[in-house]
Amino acid sequence: ITGTDNVLSVANLAMLTGNVGRASSGVNPLRGQNNVQGACDVGGLPDVYPGYQKVADPANRKKFEQAWGKQLSPDNGLTVMEIIDSLETGKVKGLIIMGENPMISDPNLNHAERALDSAEFLVVSDIFLTETAEKADVVLPAASFAEKNGTFTNTERRVILVRKALDAPGEARSDWQIICDLSTALGYPMSYGSSSEIMDEIAEVTPIYGGIHHDRIQEVGLQWPCADRGHPGTMYLHKGKFKRGMGQFHPVDFIPPAESPDSEYPFILSTGRILFHYHTGSMTRRVDALNEFVSGAYAEIHPEDVRRLGLVDGGPVRISTRRGQIETTVKSTEMVAEGSVFVPFHFAESAANVLTNDSLDPVAKIPELKVAACQVSRV
Numbered sequence: 001i002t003g004t005d006n007v008l009s010v011a012n013l014a015m016l017t018g019n020v021g022r023a024s025s026g027v028n029p030l031r032g033q034n035n036v037q038g039a040c041d042v043g044g045l046p047d048v049y050p051g052y053q054k055v056a057d058p059a060n061r062k063k064f065e066q067a068w069g070k071q072l073s074p075d076n077g078l079t080v081m082e083i084i085d086s087l088e089t090g091k092v093k094g095l096i097i098m099g100e101n102p103m104i105s106d107p108n109l110n111h112a113e114r115a116l117d118s119a120e121f122l123v124v125s126d127i128f129l130t131e132t133a134e135k136a137d138v139v140l141p142a143a144s145f146a147e148k149n150g151t152f153t154n155t156e157r158r159v160i161l162v163r164k165a166l167d168a169p170g171e172a173r174s175d176w177q178i179i180c181d182l183s184t185a186l187g188y189p190m191s192y193g194s195s196s197e198i199m200d201e202i203a204e205v206t207p208i209y210g211g212i213h214h215d216r217i218q219e220v221g222l223q224w225p226c227a228d229r230g231h232p233g234t235m236y237l238h239k240g241k242f243k244r245g246m247g248q249f250h251p252v253d254f255i256p257p258a259e260s261p262d263s264e265y266p267f268i269l270s271t272g273r274i275l276f277h278y279h280t281g282s283m284t285r286r287v288d289a290l291n292e293f294v295s296g297a298y299a300e301i302h303p304e305d306v307r308r309l310g311l312v313d314g315g316p317v318r319i320s321t322r323r324g325q326i327e328t329t330v331k332s333t334e335m336v337a338e339g340s341v342f343v344p345f346h347f348a349e350s351a352a353n354v355l356t357n358d359s360l361d362p363v364a365k366i367p368e369l370k371v372a373a374c375q376v377s378r379v
Helices: 003-016 036-041 058-068 080-089 109-118 175-185 195-205 303-308
Strands: 094-098 121-126 138-141 150-153 158-162 267-272 299-301 316-320 325-332 340-344 372-377
Touching: 036 150, 058 195, 080 109, 094 175, 150 195, 299 303, 299 316, 303 325
Parallel strands: 094 121, 121 138, 267 340, 299 325
Antiparallel strands: 150 158, 267 372, 299 340, 316 325, 316 372
């Protein structure tokens, strides 16, 4: 089952059980970061303009050409994985990375590293010198969430005002200021004076955000769709009926993973997060209190597999896949099933994504990070 099919399955269940279109119902996924929703809402996807207005629609393109005073391509952009592949083939020559650390987070890291090394010019903007920033030709210091004004949009579609709590250190600046200066230097002047001005433009070109301005969310956020300044926001979607009238169920078939266990790689590898660290660890691994709980990498292996392979709880182990291998520490636990291995991906010293498969979901183009065939052996 792909990630897209999982989403469709959850939507099917929500409709089947009547948990759509009324209070205290719906689907509320735990997104990977706090503003994933907001980034997607304002065009952080390769096939849509802000407000999920399709790039392929000529009317949308004309609208944004008039708003921005620039001719726009009729073609969709590239997904993150497509960008990485295009670096290695030479289709993409340079890259600006803001707040991401693909040298830890991307699948098949050996391939990702080759691709980044192929870039003719690499710029990284981040709050710390990450593993990716160490490869950059230019590093632009960025302000953290507590050092800038703006908004976050959470998973219930609520746009929340974020207020600067302290000054950014040194030369660090807000992302919007960095983007404005880069754009101006590249020939498209951007002269916004504040994040509030940018929000006003978002409202102007994005119908679902049409009534959302900083002065309206000083105390409580607003949930989109919010069509105009008089609109109170939308507590929940699909009240009374769906946009298309009736809901639509989507049959989902089982699709086997790109890799299944075999005689050479008999274990199922899954990767993911743990409670005490976040994503690539660029922030949380700098927090002593969190490192007291978990200070380094490990692999969760069932006690029976530990015994059968002659491993020792707390001892070294080698995990290998068709893409590479890492050495880490055994954590014997019944939290995983026999024949399965779980490795958190936060730790650069035993980077789990050296092992993962860059096979993609055919619709969302998201890599298959949760399933790979692996081998477990003594060191």
